[in-house]
Ligand SMILES: Nc1ncnc2c1ncn2[C@@H]1O[C@H](COP(=O)(O)OP(=O)(O)OP(=O)(O)O)[C@@H](O)[C@H]1O
């Protein structure tokens with residue numbers, strides 16, 4: 001059943017290098033949307049399904065899959081994620097908030113030698129284009145510090161020169177639905193910028209009156 005676009009949910013995507021604050025910001029925005037009566041579903045990629053775990057486990061062992069297999073697994077993971085999770089939620093009017101999506105593939109597999117535009121085209125053949133995407137922009141050295149403070153071991157994707165290349169690819173992306181969010185400030189300052197971008201995109205939902213009532 002096709003749902004009239006007016007009741008379809010929105011797809012909001014959080015992107016950036018490891019340690020940029022995506023998980024933190026998704027949870028803060030989900031709270032804000034829920035407070036405005038919007039049903040949300042938070043998810044992430046690679047998922048913890050078989051294809052996503054194959055990529056994650058290789059990276060965790062500091063031995064990434066070879067690039068062809070990595071791409072194949074990531075695409076299959078995303079196809080299943082879109083079909084089983086993302087599209088059904090959007091059709092029910094739920095807003096889907098993603099911690100990574102195909103812009104990560106453009107950045108990370110692009111930094112691994114693949115053609116960035118070809119990666120975008122491959123994904124947009126089956127994956128819905130985001131309604132809004134936020135690039136959390138922080139320098140690699142800050143990201144590495146935050147990851148160190150988090151106390152987790154770094155995986156094969158989290159090497160400084162590789163992340164610098166990923167950063168440059170993110171910085172080169174130019175889509176009308178992609179918003180650069182300077183994310184060096186504290187978490188709430190970053191979240192304010194994100195909430196402002198959402199309110200500007202959907203003024204009918206986040207009018208000043210509605211939001212004031214929540215202050
Ligand atoms: N604005 C901020 N200022 C300082 N530290 C932050 C900020 N946002 C998040 N952090 C901290 O930085 C670390 C990484 O945050 P988070 O897990 O949200 O990033 P991420 O982009 O999801 O990381 P990854 O991609 O590696 O999963 C966490 O320890 C978190 O508490």
Ligand SMILES: Cc1cn([C@H]2C[C@H](O)[C@@H](COP(=O)(O)O)O2)c(=O)[nH]c1=O
Nearest residue numbers: 018045046074100101104105108109157
């Ligand atoms: C979706 C996606 C992710 N990656 C990489 C980027 C990250 O280093 C890891 C996921 O780690 P996280 O801490 O859970 O964010 O996977 C990728 O290379 N390609 C992709 O499409």
